[in-house]
Amino acid sequence: MRKPIIAGNWKMNKTPSEAKALVEALAPLVADAQCDVVVCTPAVNFAAVSEAIKGTNIKLGAQNMHWKESGAYTGELSAAMLKECGVEYVILGHSERRQYFGETDATVNLRTLAAVKAGLTPIICVGEKKEEREAGYTNALVAYQTLIALSGLTAEQVAKVVIAYEPVWAIGTGLTATDEQANETIGVIREAVRSAYGDAADEVRIQYGGSMNPKNCKGLMAQPQIDGGLIGGASLKAEDFSKVVRFDA
Ligand code: PGA
Numbered sequence: 517m518r519k520p521i522i523a524g525n526w527k528m529n530k531t532p533s534e535a536k537a538l539v540e541a542l543a544p545l546v547a548d549a550q551c552d553v554v555v556c557t558p559a560v561n562f563a564a565v566s567e568a569i570k571g572t573n574i575k576l577g578a579q580n581m582h583w584k585e586s587g588a589y590t591g592e593l594s595a596a597m598l599k600e601c602g603v604e605y606v607i608l609g610h611s612e613r614r615q616y617f618g619e620t621d622a623t624v625n626l627r628t629l630a631a632v633k634a635g636l637t638p639i640i641c642v643g644e645k646k647e648e649r650e651a652g653y654t655n656a657l658v659a660y661q662t663l664i665a666l667s668g669l670t671a672e673q674v675a676k677v678v679i680a681y682e683p684v685w686a687i688g689t690g691l692t693a694t695d696e697q698a699n700e701t702i703g704v705i706r707e708a709v710r711s712a713y714g715d716a717a718d719e720v721r722i723q724y725g726g727s728m729n730p731k732n733c734k735g736l737m738a739q740p741q742i743d744g745g746l747i748g749g750a751s752l753k754a755e756d757f758s759k760v761v762r763f764d765a
Contacts, residue, residue: 518721520551520737521678521744522761523577523639524751525607525725528558535561538754539568545758549573551744553761554605555751556639559593566602577605577639580613583626595634606631607746609665610641611684621664628665632673639678639746640665641725642705646685654683658701659708666712674709675719680746681705686726688748692736698724699739706741730759737763 530538535557546553556577557565566576582592598606608631609624624640631638642661644654658681666674681702683693693701702722710717724736725746736742750756 518719518743520763521554521721521723522549522551522757523554523556523605523607523678523680523723523744523746524757525556525579525610525746525748526558526751527579527612527748529752530557530561532561532564536564536568538752539565539574541754542757543569543572543574545754546761547573549761551761551763554639556605556607559598559601562598562601562603575604576602577607578603579607579610581606581608581627581631581636583623583630585630595630595636598636599634603636605637605639605678607639607641607680609661611643611682611687615684621661624661624665625667628677629668632669632677637676637678639680639723641680641682641746643680643682643684643687643726649683649685654701655704658705662705662708663712666709671713671716674713675716678721678723678744679705679709680723680725682725682746684726688727690727692727692732693724695732695735695739698736699741702739702741728760730756730764733760733763 554575554577556579578598608627613619628638642658644657706717721743723744723746724742728745728747729750
């Protein structure tokens with residue numbers, strides 16, 4: 517049985533004091549969660565959030581990292597820097613990074629290898645754009661994105677990563693994939709993992725992301741392939757996020 521994992525992707529929201537307040541409000545609401553609970557905050561909030569989550573079941577996540585260990589990469593953060601700040605998870609290849617910051621499948625792969633090597637759990641994002649779905653490319657595309665991202669990992673390592681299926685057209689738009697669409701595409705991702713890594717496919721956790729909220733989380737989480745959610749907008753309010761963590765409104 518795969519343990520579900522619900523992660524909040526705060527994106528470029530919350531200052532350190534706001535982050536502290538959010539996590540302090542969240543902690544009691546999710547204390548009895550049956551799933552793993554992660555908050556992926558901007559890096560300037562690592563200190564405030566890691567202090568606020570002490571003694572709770574909430575884990576700290578980052579939203580990106582560089583693949584090099586150190587060097588002349590102005591503005592970037594290494595895996596070791598994240599680790600020392602208490603980060604355990606890192607989102608990689610989010611569609612906003614792909615769209616606005618030149619992220620490619622090849623660089624997602626480099627980041628994944630570096631994250632796993634450092635002992636961080638990557639949350640690798642894949643997903644199709646609206647026109648790609650309409651053209652019938654969804655399955656081929658998500659399989660390809662997934663296999664490139666994982667390339668170079670062992671089956672044992674693949675079993676421990678998290679993949680987030682996020683249809684680009686559903687992110688921040690209020691449009692959600694139907695429960696069946698999300699389940700089907702996540703099943704395609706799992707079979708792609710199986711084709712290269714065998715039984716690791718039964719262990720790898722695959723989340724859905726894209727306008728997931730207290731109203732639709734129950735139906736999505738009831739699907740057999742869906743192991744959790746990557747939550748943007750609804751992760752910015754403690755009450756909403758805690759409802760998603762409980763898979764219930
Ligand atoms: P959303 O974002 O829940 O606001 O659609 C999800 C994400 O981008 O990870």
